[in-house]
Amino acid sequence: MLIACQKCPAQIEARLSGPGRVVRCQECHQLNAFLRHAPDGCIYFGDYKIIREAGQGANAMVSKVRYLPTGANRAIKMFCADEMSGHAQKEFMRESRTAMEMLHPNIIRVFASDILGQIPYVVMEFSSGFNMDQLLTKFGPIEQFDAMTIARYVLDALDYVWNEFLMIHRDIKPSNILLDKDGNVKVFDFGLVTGHEAAAVDLSAVEGTPYYLSPECLIEGAHLDNRSDIYSFGATLYHLIAGEPPFNYETLDQVINARLRESAPDLRNVFAHAHPAIVAIIQKMMEPEPDHRYFTAADCKQDVELVLAGQDPVNL
Template structure:
């Protein structure tokens, strides 16, 4: 069991904690007692009595995510923990810290806030609200598609959050289905600014090094060039394409093959890949996917306006949800 005072793993047969000598609660007898993994134990020790770490939710290439509750407020939390082997690398620790710093500067209904950041022996973590609606990746698991109106609403909300980030000097650079989460009411929330570039940060990696997820990279990102918000607009176009057709516009044997296609090949028109997509939405998607950044929507807010206009023309009920974070409450303008 875990000591309720210091969080140390102790065999249930012992009356007191081996670390702080605190009295352990009595538990019903169990056939076997297996200790949890070291990452979970280290996190519990690092958070102490401030948070109750419940269980692991999942793991990605950079970090694991755990479900927790605030010990006093009893609010659900998600704790993201840098993998131990990455925590030994100075660059990865710095990138993880920058995710917390970049997101902590952003306050927007469609950006997941960072509530806390901490570290301890062998563990480095950040704390976020727990969003119970799953991710866009979950919604599309098994090549499931999303209805046109719902896809437009999700992309419009993500665009609103990203435009706010862009106006505050932050380019996300890794917009993908795993990084769009949903709250319990189905509102889209952008998360994971782990490789975001910000004007208040020096460059962490050398020019010419492409970072991000290959299937969602803009052509300029695949070539390792300096980026602005229009790169995130391209990634939103990829998300829309995948939501509507079930597949991203480009695939290949490896990241180099996918990146080459982003730079040199035209995508199959979405109306061909997904027959039945409304022409107005198809035009929005393909404009996002223009090879030249100058030919895309110049701001994520312009993309959001176009999507809201599409929803308004359709009389879609999703318009009310997608309108959630609009500034000023004025009628959305058409695509610019």
């Protein structure tokens, strides 16, 4: 049947049943959630009342919802099943259930995950605020010591996940780090983290411009560990302070080739007043060879905290 796209004038060919479906429009390429409308005019998804759409990712859309049994606000991320293989859906369930065990003040809590009808979904803590990408767009670069204050919390979250679950995030970037309305730093999308033993890279899944991916993440069949996340967060810190990502080239091929062949750019090339110790920390995080990076996020956090205290790093 043909259904009107919610984002553009196009018509979408979709077969709907049960609670609904998430479908991508082939004209505007935006995702649409076609869900059950109740007699009261509201939209529901299982035990959740949809309040508003909050954003879209590569293959999922996020909405603010109200959990009907308790009245609590939550965020629900609904995935487009048409863009997930059967194996990917099984991995999603396994990984998101592990994410439900993660209890850390700097990680967005995951409460539930399942597949309802044709929609895989994960239910998360709802936290109002701005992600780092939004802050960069709205206010420009972040003051370097403020960025390092944010870093100490993100590094603590990464260290916790690696030590407790032997998991990596694999998608650390500005848009996945939130500063909530109370000033708390939160990392999210850990519902899509990857187990160390299962971290084979599929280059066909690389979309957009991979400004933050580690070099080994761009090598077909590579297996990753926590040092890949450390690299990605180093690239994120560079962006927060410089106002532009490292290897800021125009095309995907240029970015990939630079990532594989070039050392990390010097932050001072775009921000002359960068503190030398901060430059050194970011370059250590972004060493092309994993063995030359910080061995753990805790080692990196120690250096960050020393710099914030006006002392010299000890793990470079």
